[in-house]
Amino acid sequence: DHEAVEPFVHAVPLAYVQFDAHDRYAGSTSYEMATLFRLFLLKECHGWDHETALVEYLTKHPDLWDQFDLESVPDQSTLWRSWHHRFTTELQDTVETAARTILIKAQNAGVSVPRKPERQSRRYDTEDTESDPSDQTVLEQAETVTEQVSRVGFPAFSLDRGEGCEIHENAYWDLQTYLGLRENLAVNEGARSFIHESNRERTPLGHAHRGHVRDLSVTQIREMYRQAVSRLLDRVADTEEFFRAGIVAIDITEDDPFTGNRTGHEDEIIGTKEKTNEYAYQWATVQLVGNAVPIVLDARPVQKGDTRKEIVEDLLDSAEAAVHVDNVLMDREFDSQHILEMLSQRGLSYVVPKRMQTSEKAQAKRLFKKGKDRYETDRKLHLGDNEWHSTTLIYRRKENSEHTDHRQYSVFMTNRNSGLLTEYGYRWEIESGYKSIKRFMGATTSKNFGLRFFYFAFACLLYSIWRAVDLLVQVELTGEYEHSPIVTADNTLTLLKKETGIG
Incomplete structure (x- = not known):
């Protein structure tokens, strides 16, 4: 069992792999094929397009040198020549296939991965004209x-x-x-x-x-929108590649800051999510994410007095009327135990980051002191009276964090197994969607x-x-x-x- 991709790359058994048939160099070389194979496997797992990124990573992590049998880090030109002139095309394909397999298996096991695995090779194949239409x-x-x-x-x-x-x-x-x-x-x-x-x-x-x-x-606008999306879903549902089921993300976005006089419109032009002195219109959406086509299932305005629980319930009603929802992904502004309980009552699983309070910060400090990257614990959240919501807290150290103390850790809550945590990366799709949506808006x-x-x-x-x-x-x-x-x-x-x- 491994808790990161690098140890698995190091542990890939290569003792019985015959590299000679795939080594196009005849003379003596500075680096063994098995070592280069592991280095390129690491590069592919991280999704780096250039050898320079691999060199910089190895330079910053000298602890990896022993794992990869390195006395020194190869320079960029050596790595480039090894990949383009020493490795055969078949061996390059093997590296890419092995990397995708590692990423997929690691994701399924709940191990943190450097990037989301792609379903096909990232390398352009000039001979494959059929799969690359003009x-x-x-x-x-x-x-x-x-x-x-x-x-x-x-x-x-x-x-x-x-x-x-x-x-x-x-x-x-x-x-x-x-x-x-x-x-x-x-x-x-x-x-x-x-x-x-x-x-x-x-x-x-x-x-x-x-x-x-x-x-x-x-x-009226919301009803027309839902009808349009329903018709759109009916059209794409004609293909076997679309399923009326999957993961949804819920989030709130805001217009550009409003600079005019908002007198009489204070309930509609509300403060920004960052709690600044600026004001803006806010909109909430629910969107398909993950492997599904990212269609926005519903949208609604956010007004003063609207609770996050009301917003989530409203959007989920629309989403569940349109598709079968399995999992719900939300940002930490939706980390209320009452929202989480409502999701569980609806039979839905969730992954939501938790704002760190005193107890979470104390636990993060203990993990940092022990050098642990990950920790899970069950927690009961008080709902009022004698009612509680049961959830699992997962502490995870961020890779390449800018912090050098306990702030390297994030805390997530889920009501399913920890493997679901890997799906939280899909939530970025609603953020990237907002960028396009705002570009499509008239001024x-x-x-x-x-x-x-x-x-x-x-x-x-x-x-x-x-x-x-x-x-x-x-x-x-x-x-x-x-x-x-x-x-x-x-x-x-x-x-x-x-x-x-x-x-």
């Missing part, structure tokens, strides 16, 4: 799929405009998509540009677009709460459409789904504006 092929397939998906998602959105309107309702969604294509583009300026780029005879003016969106309530200075939320919710839909299109294109062209997109967000939005009537 950019033109991807774009052509994306155009077909985008047309299908836009017909599925957008009809769920509607405006209450009455009878006899000359401008087609889709023109409003075209304009909103157009705003998402341009960074910091407000609706008035966008509507003027939209006239020239659209092939529609009539397009909405900025004030008309803004007025109709303002008439939508938060409740506005309006303090109308419904309009602000609509801009965010529509951006969530555009993001979800992009990831759904990417899934369908990958399956069509390669027969499988890799989490890293092959269709870019810009391509998808450009195709969306084309399919919905722009340009």
Whole structure:
């Protein structure tokens, strides 16, 4: 049993491996093939693209030299030549396959891993043209799929405009998509540009677009969003690679700091999560993460007085109506024992980091003194009266921490086995998703709460459409789904504006 990847790399049995057939050097060399094999295995486990990172790591960790039978650290050029000129292609493939196997096995055993294992080789194979479709092929397939998906998602959105309107309702969604294509583009300026780029005879003016969106309530926007996502899920569920089950992450994000006068809007423009003197609109989402296509299942505003428990319950109601939820991942702002008890009562497992109080800090200090990297203990959290919530606390030392004391440790809570802790790394996907979503939002200075939320919710839909299109294109062209997109967000939005009537 090992508690880290490095000891396993050192312990890989190579005594009976015949390296001669894969050694393209004939003369004497400074380093044995078995030693180089272990070094490149270590490099691949960490996911480093260049030999320099391996050299720097070994230099900083002289304790590893004995494990790898090194009297000195090889320089970058020696390692580069060994990999590119000494190792055969078959041996390179073996290193990469072995590294992925180690990472997967370590993850499943609850051992901390340097990176999430990929499902296919990271090395580009120039001979494998079938599994690497050209950019033109991807774009052509994306155009077909985008047309299908836009017909599925957008009809769920509607405006209450009455009878006899000359401008087609889709023109409003075209304009909103157009705003998402341009960074910091407000609706008035966008509507003027939209006239020239659209092939529609009539397009909405900025004030008309803004007025109709303002008439939508938060409740209406949320209902339309859930209908659109439901239709989107139905479409991707046609593929064997998508399952209506998995891990979800819940989090809260915030708009850019609000710098205007918030008088009369104090319940909507609330403080930032960092507890600064700034104010911002806040939105909460629940998103599929892990191996699933990262679709945002629901979104809601966060207002003054909303408890974290109410937010989580609300979003989980939507998520569980759409998919089968197994596990829930959340940040430490959701570490309330009442939230954890609610999740357990719903039959859900969770992983949530815990804010360190006096007892956790004391335990971390003891672990630091003993030099232990990991520690588990059961804990009962008081719910009130004579009721308790049972959880497991897992202390884990952070790799490459900036601290030199007990602050190297993080504490996580889970109601399942500690192997579930490895899944917490998936939570970063909701954070990276927010970056794209905010890029898809039109710019506005309006303090109308419904309009602000609509801009965010529509951006969530555009993001979800992009990831759904990417899934369908990958399956069509390669027969499988890799989490890293092959269709870019810009391509998808450009195709969306084309399919919905722009340009």
